[in-house]
Amino acid sequence: MTRFAERDDLLGLPVEVAPHLLGAQLITIVDGVETRLRITEVEAYHGKGTGPVPDPGSHARMGYTARNATMWGESGHLYVYLSHGIHSCINVVCGPKGEAGGVLLRAGEVVVGADAAAERRGVPTPLSRTALRDLARGPGRLAKALGVQHALHDGIDIASGTEMNGATARLLLADELADVSAGPRVGIAGTAGTMAFPWRFWITGDPTVSPFRWGRGAAEAAAALRRAQ
Numbered sequence: 001m002t003r004f005a006e007r008d009d010l011l012g013l014p015v016e017v018a019p020h021l022l023g024a025q026l027i028t029i030v031d032g033v034e035t036r037l038r039i040t041e042v043e044a045y046h047g048k049g050t051g052p053v054p055d056p057g058s059h060a061r062m063g064y065t066a067r068n069a070t071m072w073g074e075s076g077h078l079y080v081y082l083s084h085g086i087h088s089c090i091n092v093v094c095g096p097k098g099e100a101g102g103v104l105l106r107a108g109e110v111v112v113g114a115d116a117a118a119e120r121r122g123v124p125t126p127l128s129r130t131a132l133r134d135l136a137r138g139p140g141r142l143a144k145a146l147g148v149q150h151a152l153h154d155g156i157d158i159a160s161g162t163e164m165n166g167a168t169a170r171l172l173l174a175d176e177l178a179d180v181s182a183g184p185r186v187g188i189a190g191t192a193g194t195m196a197f198p199w200r201f202w203i204t205g206d207p208t209v210s211p212f213r214w215g216r217g218a219a220e221a222a223a224a225l226r227r228a229q
Helices: 014-021 114-121 129-134 139-146 218-228
Strands: 025-030 033-046 078-083 087-093 101-112 167-173 180-183 200-203
Touching: 014 033, 014 101, 014 167, 025 101, 025 139, 033 114, 033 139, 078 139, 087 139, 101 114, 101 139, 101 200, 114 139
Parallel strands: none
Antiparallel strands: 025 033, 025 167, 033 101, 033 200, 078 087, 087 101, 180 200
16 A cells, blocks of 8 residues: 655654655656656665764764754755756655754665656667666666756655656655665765664565665775675
């Protein structure tokens, strides 16, 4: 059974909420055009003071800033930030107000509005099987395919569906999946990008899941952890 997410569904720690978002659909209507994305890969991030283990990979690891303000707000909003000053990326804000946390949407399958997603991404149509697989394979592609932009849509409310700058967004939850994998987060530096933080979750075997790559110094940190065991 599917239903729209409410704030209470997202009040847990991001690392607890993240795997439950797999298979859910993020639905956007931007300038009157609907796009639906089935979520296939996510990563959890905890801010300063959130959870029992400090997360050195989080934007909010040092505390509240103007950039990460949405992460400290109430659950059920989207924290939309710029990666490398270029690509918009989407996080679902989790946890109670005043505790920073988010689940990064890393990859998904566009199930409604593929042509609109392709136009936003500059991908020619008709779409080949490979092009359809890659439409939202990676967090920057995902946000662009859905039409979600920083800073226009940072803070958009997916629990109420309230319009923000010509867009609405809702999260349609799905039944929990049985076949889920977990591992280190992609491209995160140092220990935060190793199995010390197995906070990346994906639908096992799904072709839209993005490829793994080590962050700066993460492979070396992982080797050091293995030697210490």
